[in-house]
Amino acid sequence: MSRRVAVAVGAALLVSAGLAVVLVGGGGGSSAGDSSSVSAAPSIGFAEPAPERAGARDGVLSADEAAAPSAPASPGVPVGAVERSLVRTAQVTVEVPDAAAGVRDVRAAAVAAGGFVAEESSGDRGGSVVLRVPADALDRVLDAVAAVGEVTDRSSSVVDATEQVVDLDARVASQQASVARVRALLAEATTIGEVVAIESELTAREAELDSLTGRLAALRDQVSLSTLTVDLRVPYVLDDDEPTAAGFGPGLAAGWEGLLALGTGVGTVLGFLLPFLPVAAVVAGLVWLVVRRRRRATPVT
Structure with a gap:
């Protein structure tokens, strides 16, 4: 009897152990399922996939969605062509x-195009004018100047100053921030030594800022206003376009002009000698009297 009881108790213990194993296995499965679900969650730093567009159906987009531009890859980078800073001269x-x-x-x-005259000089045979006109009106002013006369020479050049403008813009912004920081330090200074040192540094940085600002303003002025140099020339025209013809008539005219020139020369000489004639007459009279007296004083042999 005791042997049967022992067998029954052993069977009951085996059944209990099996149930425990089953329960523990089910709990482990649920734990594994929880861990797998956690690992499936997106990790930090990766963007979740973008939701489908409302108008997308089976991979086909509407016309408005197809024409809409996509978002830029970097929100701080401008999209599209960069505006160039060009310096034009002609x-x-x-x-x-x-x-x-x-x-x-x-x-x-120049005035009609919104520009002005920077330099000007003129004379009988020509002149020179230096104009500063808006860059977008340079071609129009060139056409207006060409209509003044006959163009014999024309040239133009373009210099891309975009990098210089961008560089100076960045340096000015950085220097402005630096000056602002030094001014903040000056406001917090408590001793005379700190004030003197900070003011010296502030003066140096403000001078550098003024230099950069002036360079940037000059460069932007060259970009906004183009320089046009206009040289005006008056062609030389002969008084008598036709050459002198040969023959009796032209020879007679030339001889008459020569005679007139000779008469003019003789008249000039006579006019020069005329004031000396009375003096010459007096001298000649005195000489004649002296010679006559000597002849009378000489005895005749």
Whole structure:
């Protein structure tokens, strides 16, 4: 009897152990499932996939969505072409019948385009005018200047100053921030030594800022206003375009002109000697009297 009880108790213990193993295995499975779900979550630093567009159906986008630009890869980088900073200069030579009138016309063309005359000089045989005109009006002013006379020479050049402008912009911004920091330190200074040292540093940084600002302003002025140099020339015209013809008539005319020139020369000489004639007459009379007296005083042999 006791043997049967022992067998029953052993069987009960085996069944209990099996149930425990099953329960423990189920709990472990659930733990594994929890860990797998955690690992499936997106880690920090990776962007989640973008949601589908509302108009996307089976991979087909609407016309508006297809035309819409995509977002830039970097939000701080501008999209599209960079605006170039170009320095344009030009020079033109124009032949005009009247230099003064040509200078007036060139000046009027510059003023009409919103520019001004930087330098000006003129004379009987020509002149020179240096204009500063808006860059977008340079071609229009060139056409207006060409209409003043006949263009004999024309040239132009373009210099890309974009990198210089960007560099100076960045340096000015950095120097402004530096000056602001030094001014903040000056406001917090408590001793005379600190004030003197900080003011010296502030003066140096402000001078550097003024230099950079002036360079940037000059460069932007060259970009916004183009320089146009206009040379005006008056062509030389002979008084008598036709050469002298040969023959009796032209020879007679030349001889008559020569005779007139000779008469003019003789008249000039006579006019020069005329004031000396009375003196010469007096001298000649005195000489004649002396000679006559000597002849009378000499005895005749």
